[in-house]
Amino acid sequence: MQVPATVLASEWTPFVVVAVVNLLVSIFYVLYLQHSRHRSVCISLVSILSLFSTLLTCVVFPVDVFLVSSLKNPNGTFKDWVQWSNGTSSVQHVLDALTSTYLVLYGVSMFFAFFILPFSYFLYEQHQDSKTMKKNICSALKWTLLTAVIAGVLLMLGGLLANLRTPPNIGDVWNQDKNVFEQIASSDIENILAFSMSIMAVLGMILLLIYAPFGMTVWPIFYLIRGSLNPREELKRVSEERTKIIQQSEASRNPHYGSAPTITPGDALLEERQRVLFAQTNTFAYKMRFCWRPLQIICGFLLFAFGFLIFISLLLANVDKLMHSLGPTFGYMLPERNLPNPIDMCLVLAQYVFPIDYILFGLIVFYLLLCSMAGMQKVGLWFFCAKVSHIEKKKTRPQGVLFLCSNMILIILSLTILVYSIAPQYSSFGSQHYVANVTVTDPETHLVHFHTQTKPCTTAVSKDECVFTRVTLLLNRVFYKFWIVGTIFYWLSWVFLLCYFVMMLAGFCCKKLSSVRPRLDNSFSSSEDELLEQHD
DSSP states (O other), rough: OOOOHHHHHHHHHHHHHHHHHHHHHHHHHHHHHHSSSSSOHHHHHHHHHHHHHHHHHHHHHHHHHHHHHTTTTTTTTTTOOOOOOOETTTTTTHHHHHHHHHHHHHHHHHHIIIIIIHHHHHHHHTTSSSOOOOOOOHHHHHHHHHHHHHHHHHHHHHHHHHOOOOOOTTTTHHHHHHHTTTTTOOHHHHHHHHHHHHHHHHHHHHHHHHHIIIIIIIIIIIIIIOOOOOOHHHHHHHHHEEEEHHHHHHHHHHHTTOOOOOOHHHHHHHHHHHHHHHHHTHHHHHHHHHHHHHHHHHHHHHHHHHHHHHHHHHHHHHHHHHSSSOOGGTOOOOOOOOOOOHHHHHHHHHSSSSTTHHHHHHHHHHHHHHHHHHHHHHHHHHEEEEEOOOOOOTBBBBHHHHHHHHHHHHHHHHHHHHHHHHHHHHHHHHTEEEEEEEEEEEETOOOOOEEEEEEOOOTTTOOTTOOOOOOHHHHHHHHHTTHHHHHHHHHHHHHHHHHHHHHHHHHHHHHOOOOHHHHHHOOOOOOOHHHHHHHH
16 A cells, blocks of 8 residues: 555645755845845855755654654554555665665765865866966866775675675574564665764764754853943943053153154054944943843843753663664664653654654754854864864855855764764664563562553664664664664764763853954954955
8 A cells, every 4th residue: 555645745835845944044034144245146155055955864864763653553564555565565665766866865865075166176276377267177077087086995895805804693683673674785876985984973973072062051051141241330340441551651751752652463453442342331232232142141041941951861861872772783772761851752742743743853953053053153173283264254265165064964964963972762763662572570479460551662673563764774784784874973972972061161160251342353354354345
């Protein structure tokens, strides 16, 4: 039997809506950052398409969960339109199509990351020199060949390493993860793309732990909850400091020569701060601070609380894996959730009222992306120890936008594995249950009674009873065949938790920021842009 039209409509309608929203967000974000004097239509188009196509990998995730959850009734039985024949369900073609969708999106993301974005970057760099278009294209292709070689190495390793490990023999390990090992076989194309995606996700996780903890802790605590110093009080203190410097300069001046008092660099900086502070105390925003300041504090508390909830969920999931997973040689695959996980529990419950789980899932992904963007804007874009570009509204040069999109592709791919780590039950089976045969021994008569009980699905249950989401099946195949990838990602998640904790302490302990510091920083970056424009 075919999947009912109502199920398909409920599945793909939110996907189309969110996909359109992602396209609009990608357009807005690229145009918001791109330099007003150095805009390029080609650069904008490539950047928008790269972000949009990679975001679709996250948009498909809740659709995948909804599809497998819709196959079963709340009592653990399959619905009437799901039929099994020789271990294959009547909706297997739909599941295979969803797997193909993931692989196509991963392939497109990889194509953008290793070919389109580097080529656009080097072509724009060559365009700065007065050469013909043919020479510029040839030179850009020559440099793009380096990233193409890296992509080729990843693809080759994925094809070679996938078949080196066979499923374990039937035993304790097989029984704990039966659902995975029954479906461990996969095509060469899937092995190649899944391995490449997992390596890119590991790199994205490194970027995520650098940038996201800042946005999750320092941004809401330091900038929103605590806020900056009071401009009026700071103006008073700066005026007193300037008065002392002027008096000291007057006292040190030689009265016989009648020389004018010298202006020191410190006095010039104080004068600039005094001017900015005086202007700030006369703005409409400052006069209305008693209205918007409470809203700022409330938003800060909400953002921090949401980030802390993600921190607690990831911490519990990591501890659960440390205690109950199959270990590092299996990529820390977790057969069953044993510890209570707030985000995982909320997503599973919300899944009963679709699309509430879609909204909650979108909030998690959007929040982590927003925190990463905030970290990039504060820290800047770095390649190893060299700063490539700073990120600022209407002042980010085209090379910076392209490099930013490359980083965002890696971060978005890492979010798939991170969400799976935070919410393993929701990511694997959604709200699926199965009917288990339970034996109970009467303590008085010592008679054994058999009855059935509905339980949440686990990987220890056969694939004929519980259907994996396609994305989790892909990840578990990767974690088994390339176990080092799952192990590295697991320990990187611990580093992420450590960075979050350190940045949280920094947000609470550091002294308040001056209310003119951001404005002075902006003026310095503007001066830097002017120098670069003169150089160009």
